[in-house]
Amino acid sequence: MLFYYFRSISNVLNNVHRDPNLMPDQTAVQPIEPGKPINFVLMGTDNRPGVSGARSDSLIVAQLSGDREHLYLVSFLRDMWVTIPANKVVQKDSKAKINAAYSWGGSALTIKTLQNLTGVQMDHAVIIDFPGFVSLTDELGGVTVYNPQKSTINGHTFAQGNITISGEEALLYVRERYDLANGDLDRAARQRAVITAIIEKSMSADVISNPKKFNDVLKVYSKSTTVDSGLTPTTIRKIATSLRFKDGSSIVQVQAPISGFGKSKDGQAYDIVDEQGLAELSSALKNDRMADYVANHPQ
Template sequence: MKRSDRKKPRRLWFKIPLVIILLLVLGGGAYAISIYNNAKSTVNEKMSEPVEAIDTTVTKKKMKDEEPLNVLLLGVDARGADKGRSDALMVLSLDPKQEKMQLVSIPRDTRTTIVGKGFEDKINHAYAYGGSEMSIATVENFLDIELDYFVRMNMEGLEELVDQLGTIEVNNEIAWNDGTYNFTKGPVEMDGAKTMAFVRMRKQDNAGDFGRTERQRKVIEGIVDKGASVASVNKISGVIDVLGNNMATNMDFDDMKDLLFNYTNVRKNVVSYMMEGSGTKIDGTYYYIVPDEEITKVHGMINEIKS
């Protein structure tokens, strides 16, 4: 997947807390204050997950001075008691002065050293071994960068979120039938269960995990579009509650507001990049090997934003 500039940036899943919690809340009419307070409480008390790997006092100063920021985005597929793995790993770089947003996707099977364990494994296993803390340290070590924030969402919560909204609509690019649902090419309306079938399909998509990631992005776009039209107090409050149960971040509510209002122009110029490499088997296990020159290239891309 090549680097590309997009005139109309896609709404990605990491924008849920900013868009749904803030835009809906701040524009909510007569009941805005009560919803605002509920959102603030939910973010600061339920979503809050401080991490030792990131010094937020330094980050808050950067944000105050409107300096570039790096945010680690984790999409975790955790079910029941299973802690899960980070099936989606992305580094989001925000540069308000150049009005630029850069999103680098790291393939989940990428083989690298797991910081805190001292051995090589798939990069998405870092979350299973040591949660967000170990994922942050491993990505920082892999790319030799400094992260300022992280946002983690449990993908299982998408089903509950869609059902809370009613249904969502996405533009499907490939047709398939999984035995339960028929996905036609073009606009498809989905409830929560059908949404999960849509994002989890891999075998019938020639793009494999890359195609799955693209469908996840389409689903979040559909969620944000539907959320923007929600007028019911119960639905808005319900959405906030669902996010509180399925999202975690080291941002507080004030950080989210600052990002929304002071970094909003970064969406004018969006660059997306998927790290490139090749697949191989080592001792019978599939890994994605990213060569050193590719790692150096991506390190430079991120540092260009930070400089």
């Protein structure tokens, strides 16, 4: 049994697609020191057949605490109005919605934008596209989340309360915003909830104790995600074996703060960054004090 697990894990880790261009400068990424937090940028992109000009539909900074006991999922709303550094498409620093960074310069420009916005060094990147998300939730047999409010999208209704979703249905759930009371804020909360459920189910006894299911889930991860070249098999194993999660409360959901809404000169509706609130969040991320931040800013 142990041999099967180790062989499965090794095969999957070796087959994960690694892209040296995901980070702004892969050579600037330093080895993680023991006791220091690790910052992952998680991006869900709207890449799909027949559609060009992909954007980051979901953008989350996942910080693994220095003691490895907590993972903080920090959502950055895709309509946050930020400064995007000069790039090949727009050759000067310019104000735009943060999700435009992906269409202008991919993951590297998105991460550079995040680093400039927060002053926090990002260590690794993980990207999953729509087909990958659908396959992953299907292979897990669906995930159960609590849905705070009833909503309907494309003729599909999600009831209030605990719901189990998978595949295309799960994709609809995390993409809907127009039928939600707080629009993009509620959508981001849904995305964090589903990611939390995916992580928890992937690590559950039902999956880990079932060799076939375990292997199938690992294969879907390897096929549906792209990571930066710094996330080598050795690095992933080192991080995985350092985890000290105790229960479901080990994964904490956080929303990067906004102070209101605005409209650009060309008519784009956007979210205004709460500068003071973001400074507090950035300081917490930089100094491994997210527990204090969460205690002082109940979500």
